[in-house]
Amino acid sequence: MSSAPMPIPPPGPHGGGAPSPATARVSPALSGRVRAPGDKSVSHRALILGALAHGETAITGLLEGEDVLNTAKACAQLGAVVERTGNGAWRVRGVGVGGFRAPAAPLDFGNSGTGARLMMGAVAGNPIAATFDGDASLRKRPMRRVLDPLTQMGVAVLETAEGGRLPLRLQGLADLAAFSYETPVPSAQVKSAVLLAGLAARGTTLVREREATRDHTEAMLRHFGAEIAVAPFGAHGREITLAGRPVLRGAPVVVPSDPSSAAFPLVAALIVPGSDIVIADMMMNPLRIGLVTTLIEMGARIEILDQRTEGGETVADLRVRHSALRGVVVPAERAPAMIDEYPVLAAAAACAEGTTIMHGLAELRVKESDRLAAVADGLAACGVRHAVEGDDLLVEGGPVRGGGPVATHMDHRIAMAFLVLGLASRDGVRVDDTAFIATSFPAFLPMMRGLGADIA
Numbered sequence: 001m002s003s004a005p006m007p008i009p010p011p012g013p014h015g016g017g018a019p020s021p022a023t024a025r026v027s028p029a030l031s032g033r034v035r036a037p038g039d040k041s042v043s044h045r046a047l048i049l050g051a052l053a054h055g056e057t058a059i060t061g062l063l064e065g066e067d068v069l070n071t072a073k074a075c076a077q078l079g080a081v082v083e084r085t086g087n088g089a090w091r092v093r094g095v096g097v098g099g100f101r102a103p104a105a106p107l108d109f110g111n112s113g114t115g116a117r118l119m120m121g122a123v124a125g126n127p128i129a130a131t132f133d134g135d136a137s138l139r140k141r142p143m144r145r146v147l148d149p150l151t152q153m154g155v156a157v158l159e160t161a162e163g164g165r166l167p168l169r170l171q172g173l174a175d176l177a178a179f180s181y182e183t184p185v186p187s188a189q190v191k192s193a194v195l196l197a198g199l200a201a202r203g204t205t206l207v208r209e210r211e212a213t214r215d216h217t218e219a220m221l222r223h224f225g226a227e228i229a230v231a232p233f234g235a236h237g238r239e240i241t242l243a244g245r246p247v248l249r250g251a252p253v254v255v256p257s258d259p260s261s262a263a264f265p266l267v268a269a270l271i272v273p274g275s276d277i278v279i280a281d282m283m284m285n286p287l288r289i290g291l292v293t294t295l296i297e298m299g300a301r302i303e304i305l306d307q308r309t310e311g312g313e314t315v316a317d318l319r320v321r322h323s324a325l326r327g328v329v330v331p332a333e334r335a336p337a338m339i340d341e342y343p344v345l346a347a348a349a350a351c352a353e354g355t356t357i358m359h360g361l362a363e364l365r366v367k368e369s370d371r372l373a374a375v376a377d378g379l380a381a382c383g384v385r386h387a388v389e390g391d392d393l394l395v396e397g398g399p400v401r402g403g404g405p406v407a408t409h410m411d412h413r414i415a416m417a418f419l420v421l422g423l424a425s426r427d428g429v430r431v432d433d434t435a436f437i438a439t440s441f442p443a444f445l446p447m448m449r450g451l452g453a454d455i456a
Ligand SMILES: O=C(O)C1=C[C@@H](OP(=O)(O)O)[C@@H](O)[C@H](O)C1
Pocket: 040, 041, 042, 113, 114, 186, 187, 188, 189, 190, 192, 214, 339, 340, 363
């Protein structure tokens, strides 16, 4: 790592630029070895906890996607020193719990629910007012799920757009009430917002979730010196107890490779005949790999090689070969472990033999787009038979005609999932905009082309 700070790259012109359509066409066998970028969830948390800690946090492998860059910018606006020291290498000098200063301008989280919701929790325990905003997609997403618990802890909501949406302005306070909360929806963002606010609370914060969601906040809080305990809650849930007012100490963070991004080359290799690729260093956190479990049940040839621990997470290399997939039933309780992967699972299901039934997808309706509707419309545009029944999606597999254009609705995962489907579709698939892929996976197009994918 060099010691001279490099300029923080500005986030791209989310939503403002002209749309950038692309077409994926039937491709020859994919081959090669790729590594997906740094995990988006871990990257946001490394910056935020670095900003809330005393001393220096050196981060390697940070995802330099627009969502994370917006969080970096917000941390700097709140008084942390945030520097880019090399490729994916960042250094944060934090201000300590309760030490944020009032930002002079609104905090703009672009397309990122994680950035906005986690930072509301982080700001809550500071005696400052801050305005939170985002792009047209983020302005449509529900924020009451975070405002409700935060106001119960003492935060004041000074202004919101209709329905408690962004833009909104919060007044935090140094002395939050200790709080017990059961999350009403399975959401790591809601859980994390409450825990981050709980850092400034007098006494213990308790969060219960009926379905276990990704546990990166808990792991990183422990890594930074917080006193945190996790116990089972009910059949699938967890109970998290956090002691208030810890002294957080900056700590090195090695960001593992993102399984939600790796999902795209992974499914592409499964559906393009003759493919044989390796996905290197993928994070194997059990709360993140529901897609791998599901694909293996579908008959996917995925070999998990060299499983090891790196930076506190289990990682592995995955050898993935073209496979004859068959439809399966995906249980609702698996949803939190693969919530962002349903669009690309739908692409795999479209190429499988038989019907795949995915249960319990209500949360997909409140992502960057209504992903249940966007996937259904995209499948229709590609001639794939499917049905939405309540919160379930049914996809009938078979040879895919393709076509489009698929409307991506400012949603990176819709764009990437349908480009992957195009690689195994008779007529290819055209998507209306690839610009938002930069929120989570800026190197997606070159990486896929490097494997042999025909995307132009
Ligand atoms: O905590 C996180 O980093 C995330 C949690 C999930 O959202 P919800 O908490 O809304 O389920 C996921 O969809 C998102 O991409 C990242």
